[in-house]
Amino acid sequence: MSRKAATPSRERRVKRLCARLGLHLMTAQKPDKHVLAHGGYMLRDGRTMAILLGDKGYLFSADIDEVEAFLEART
Numbered sequence: 001m002s003r004k005a006a007t008p009s010r011e012r013r014v015k016r017l018c019a020r021l022g023l024h025l026m027t028a029q030k031p032d033k034h035v036l037a038h039g040g041y042m043l044r045d046g047r048t049m050a051i052l053l054g055d056k057g058y059l060f061s062a063d064i065d066e067v068e069a070f071l072e073a074r075t
Contacts (some may be wrong), residue, residue, distance in 0.1 A: 010064055017071050022046045025067065028060040035060050041067050 011025070018025045026042040028035045039061040042054030053070050054062035062070075 007064065010068070014064065014067055014071065017075070018043070021071065021074060023052070023071075026054075026060070031060070032058075034058045039063050043067060043070065 011027075015025050022045070024044045024046050026044055028040050031040060035058070039054065039058075041062045041064060042060050043052045043062070044050065045052055053067065054060055
């Protein structure tokens with residue numbers, strides 16, 4: 001696995017991009033069976049505190065790929 005694809009480095013890169021856009025990347029502290037199977041992330045607007053991504057069906061439903069695609073579409 002390359003360094004670019006490693007999850008911790010991807011999370012740090014996504015968090016830096018979120019900070020530039022005024023968003024917060026939230027991760028599940030106590031993941032349930034849905035979160036463990038798929039997801040684990042939510043995006044929240046830092047100003048309005050509205051959830052932008054990751055609350056469809058269940059909380060923290062977005063995975064890191066979906067978060068990256070959402071952020072790249074906003075930049």
